[in-house]
Amino acid sequence: MAAKFSKEYDVIIIGGGATGAGTARDCALRGLKVLLVERKDFATGATGRNHGLLHSGARYAVTDGESAAECIAENMILRRVARHCVEETEGLFITLPEDDLSYQSLFIESCRRAGIKAEAIDPREALRLEPSVNPTLIGAVKVPDGAVDPFRLVSANVLDARLHGAEVLNYHQVESLLREQDRIVGVELRNLTTGESMQVRSRVVVNAAGIWGAKIAELAGVKLNMFPAKGSLLVFGHRINNVVINRCRKPADADILVPGDTISLIGTTSLRIPFEEVDKNVVTPEEVDVLLREGAKLAPTLATTRILRAYSGVRPLVAADNDPSGRSISRGIVCLDHAERDGLEGFVTITGGKLMTYRLMAEWVTDLVCRKLGVSVGCTTASTPLPGSKDVPSRAKSRKEFISLGVGEKGAVGRHGDKADEIGFANSRDAALVCECEQVSVAELRYAIQSLNATKLVDLRRRTRLGMGTCQGHICVMRAAGVLAENNVNSTDVLDEAASFIQERWRGVKPVAWGDALVEAQFTQWFYDGVCGLSELDRQKTNQSEEK
Amino acid sequence: MKKYEDSNVSANNFDQCTKCTICTVYCPMLEVNPLYPGPKQSGPDGERYRLKEPKYYDMGLKYCLNCKRCEVACPSGVRIGDIIALAKAKNGRKVPKLRDVMLANTDFVGSVATVVAPVVNTTLGLRPVKRVMDATMAIDHRRTFPKYASEKFTTWFRRNMAESQKEFAKQVCYFHGCYANYNYPQLGKDLVKVLNAVGYGVRLMEGERCCGVAKIASGLIGDATRDARRNLSEMRKAVAEGMEIVATSSSCTFTLRDEYDHVLGLENGDVRDSVSLATRFLFRLVESGEIRLAFREDFRMRAAYHSACHIEKLGWGIYSTSLLKMIPGMELIMLPSQCCGIAGTFGFKKENYDYSQAIGRPLFDRIEELGVEIVATDCETCKWQIEMSTSAKVLNPISILAEAIDVEKTRELNNVIDL
Known part of the structure; x- marks a missing residue:
């Protein structure tokens, strides 16, 4: 292993979120020798813990015109290059009786200035467009919002980077940065699966670690003043709305309802947290209350719809002033050349920004890296489709063909676009469903294991939608563990993983554990503890270690 | 709506x-x-x-x-x-096949067929005709068609019974459904016999339409909704006159009570509780002591009861079996509760025939094993399937009851005076 990575790279990118994956792809497309490292799995940080909203930029139009303009430009680009990750749903900004209707004209004017098509429509028309919207609305503006699947987006970027020669290592943590005088020349990595350490050299190191980027900067001896701001969201059991619903007012808590794949998401809150809580933040009962109370104002049926789980992410905002909410800080992109800023060569940081602008962030930092390396190849990511969005899937060229596919094939084509051509459904075992709620087949899991760097059950969740549905892994975990074990993953590890997968799902259910969600969780517990004896696993291990 | x-x-x-x-x-x-x-x-x-x-x-x-x-x-x-x-x-399929429309429009096809019943019955039984229907309409040639009656139940009722029924102090509204009307009027006659014996006069709805179960199954929701609206308004009239509505078919009963609301989205809460299966109606009257039944001493029968799917859904099989068990000469055996495979018009379709028979196979085998001559069930399409697939004769519990009661004694017990 160590020998393989002893060679020198042009660039090492730290952080497997959207920004890091996008940067790895951009660098690889420009012919650089790339290594992407991530201490967990791809899209585990803020990238996988947000709304999945394909912002039109309208939300920022009034307060931050620059971000708004970036958003709408990237929005239009992603519709082209990441078709299989995007749903073109449209969005509404609604005014409720308790809101000030005069904000609407300021809003529309600001949108127009930022280049966002914003059109005031009759409230009745809004109700026709989206029947779940609060029927008491007094105003509505239609904007080009949409939904984007961040897991799929990151996976496609990583895949394309690899297809262009990049090497990627997930579950590898950066222990230290290799420094020679005033220059960063590589990283020391620890393989978190085996515990081995290794040194890897490169001409430039890119810090794209999101909120954890402050820690990476510390390793380099430079200071990044970052602002961890927690945002929490609730996932509902099924799609309530097909159009994104926002409140037409100054941004506040729980004012965006996004339809994302099979579910709807209400969010977010915004709460400044100390750095120590970044890795163990929880969704509080107060947050759940405010999300439900405010969310039901957007779509009243929210109040009676089953909640699947709650989760939170941490925004990597770069501090500019002492705003306690962390909300009025610019969401703008911060691209730092530490040679200029701190006199440290070979080290750059890309942070701030948002999921929507990940590609632009990658472009900026890749431009910087290329300047440093004396490479003059231009950026093509705005026009080169990602794998999955290059072509029409060959087995579903028309709607009619799609409908005639089996359940598991539909799921695979829906998620992987033209890449589904590589997923073979040769026999009934391939087509057998592992995750019934999210229509994930044996063949799709095998593809994820073999082609998408998935080595753990939780990775399979992010590559497909395994365990993300109604039962939260109750039915599929054991089946998926079987598929994983078949594909050369040690079977005792797989059992441990099944246990931790279920534990992880429960963490998300716990803040909303009442009604149907609690019934389901209780059932899962009976099943895995009572029938399968999964908690015995821990006891056996404890006993074994005591004997030793 | x-x-x-x-x-x-x-x-x-x-x-x-x-x-x-x-x-x-x-x-x-x-x-x-x-x-x-x-x-x-x-x-x-x-x-x-x-x-x-x-x-x-x-x-x-x-x-x-x-x-x-x-x-x-x-x-x-x-x-x-x-x-x-x-x-x-x-x-599903937006433009239904001609075959599906024919099978689903039990009302229309029944009205036409009863007029020329002998011709239709003979023709539908001919092997060449079955072959042609199989080839042109994909109605399986192995399927035996239900016979059409030459006189509709409603025609018989209006000619012979309508006037006398008005003499009864207590009245009940009978939803006969397509089967009793076109295929097996005897079932309707049997119900009139039993109800009259316990002192109830029978009334029919004005222009009763098909309940819609077959249309719903074929996705003909628009047609089903039109019929349902008409039925609902007639049902409301009956309820306003203080009558309960009884049916002899479990599927009709189930459709009127549940599918109108759940599938067609029609409000029926005001009449739902007044719709009952005839056996339930009778059992509850017996149970409350309001009526009494007397049975023929010479009546002997060994029968097996088949729980049709929709009676399972209603949860009302217990009323039919309890009523049958009141008959002293009855030996009633319960068949395991399972689908017979016909599922209304489903089993008539060529592409479904094999599934249909495979589903029913364990049931058919059990019936043959038991060697019963009579199978009792509350569903008419189960009757066709079981009669076609076994050697047993299938009767609705109401028909068995009509045969088993001693009419004179029952009338006496219930103080029904000669009209």
Whole structure:
């Protein structure tokens, strides 16, 4: 292993979120020798813990015109290059009786200035467009919002980077940065699966670690003043709305309802947290209350719809002033050349920004890296489709063909676009469903294991939608563990993983554990503890270690 | 009217599915046909994807029998069958085949066929005709067609009974359905005989339409809704006159009570509780002491009771069997509760014939094993299937009751004076 990575790279990118994956792809497309490292799995940080909203930029139009303009430009680009990750749903900004209707004209004017098509429509028309919207609305503006699947987006970027020669290592943590005088020349990595350490050299190191980027900067001896701001969201059991619903007012808590794949998401809150809580933040009962109370104002049926789980992410905002909410800080992109800023060569940081602008962030930092390396190849990511969005899937060229596919094939084509051509459904075992709620087949899991760097059950969740549905892994975990074990993953590890997968799902259910969600969780517990004896696993291990 | 199709909220509580998967164990189709995704996947699981985008509709849903055994099994009360029926209506074949329209329009076809019943009955029994129907309309040639009567029940009733019924102090409204009207008027006559004996006069609805069960199954929701509206307004009139509405068919009863609301989205809460199965109506009167039954001393019968799917859904098989068990000369054997495979018009379709027979096979074998001459069931299509597939004769419990009661003694017990 160590020998393989002893060679020198042009660039090492730290952080497997959207920004890091996008940067790895951009660098690889420009012919650089790339290594992407991530201490967990791809899209585990803020990238996988947000709304999945394909912002039109309208939300920022009034307060931050620059971000708004970036958003709408990237929005239009992603519709082209990441078709299989995007749903073109449209969005509404609604005014409720308790809101000030005069904000609407300021809003529309600001949108127009930022280049966002914003059109005031009759409230009745809004109700026709989206029947779940609060029927008491007094105003509505239609904007080009949409939904984007961040897991799929990151996976496609990583895949394309690899297809262009990049090497990627997930579950590898950066222990230290290799420094020679005033220059960063590589990283020391620890393989978190085996515990081995290794040194890897490169001409430039890119810090794209999101909120954890402050820690990476510390390793380099430079200071990044970052602002961890927690945002929490609730996932509902099924799609309530097909159009994104926002409140037409100054941004506040729980004012965006996004339809994302099979579910709807209400969010977010915004709460400044100390750095120590970044890795163990929880969704509080107060947050759940405010999300439900405010969310039901957007779509009243929210109040009676089953909640699947709650989760939170941490925004990597770069501090500019002492705003306690962390909300009025610019969401703008911060691209730092530490040679200029701190006199440290070979080290750059890309942070701030948002999921929507990940590609632009990658472009900026890749431009910087290329300047440093004396490479003059231009950026093509705005026009080169990602794998999955290059072509029409060959087995579903028309709607009619799609409908005639089996359940598991539909799921695979829906998620992987033209890449589904590589997923073979040769026999009934391939087509057998592992995750019934999210229509994930044996063949799709095998593809994820073999082609998408998935080595753990939780990775399979992010590559497909395994365990993300109604039962939260109750039915599929054991089946998926079987598929994983078949594909050369040690079977005792797989059992441990099944246990931790279920534990992880429960963490998300716990803040909303009442009604149907609690019934389901209780059932899962009976099943895995009572029938399968999964908690015995821990006891056996404890006993074994005591004997030793 | 509640317009489910206009909103993104499924009206059929699929959120309550805990994925326990019990429904798949009770699905008769899943056991014989791997092309059917099963009730859980077709219902609550698939619904989430259909809400995302209708193109996730699975063509395998056409195999759902609408037997509702999944709903009976569901510990969370999820209306799985209703979710599937609505998805079929919304996403399935838009232009129905001529055959499906013919099979579903029991009213229209029945009206025409009864006029020329002898010709139709003979023709439909001819092998060349069956071959032609198989080839042109995909109605399976192995299927035996129900016979059409030469005189409709309603015609008989109006000619012979209508006047005398008015003399009874107590009245009940009879929803005869298509089967009693066109195919087997004797069932209606039997009910009139029993009800009259216990002091109830029978009234019919003005212009009763088909309950719609076959149309719903074929996705002809528009036609079914038109008929249902008409029936509902007639039912309201009957209820306003203080009458209960009884039917001899479990499927008609179930459709009037549940499908009008759940599948067609028609408000029927005001009349639902007044709709009953004839056996339930009678049993409850006996139980409360309001009526008494006297039976013929020479009546002897050994029969097996088959629980039709929709009577399982209603949970009312107990009324029919309890009533039959009151007959002193009756030896009643319970058959295991399972689908016979016909599922209304489903089994008539060529592509379904083999599934239909495979589903019913264990039931047919059991009936033959028992060597019973009579099978009692509350469903007419089960009757066709079992009579075609076994050597047993199938009777509605009301017909058995009509044969078993001693009319004179019963009238005396209930103080029914000679009219």
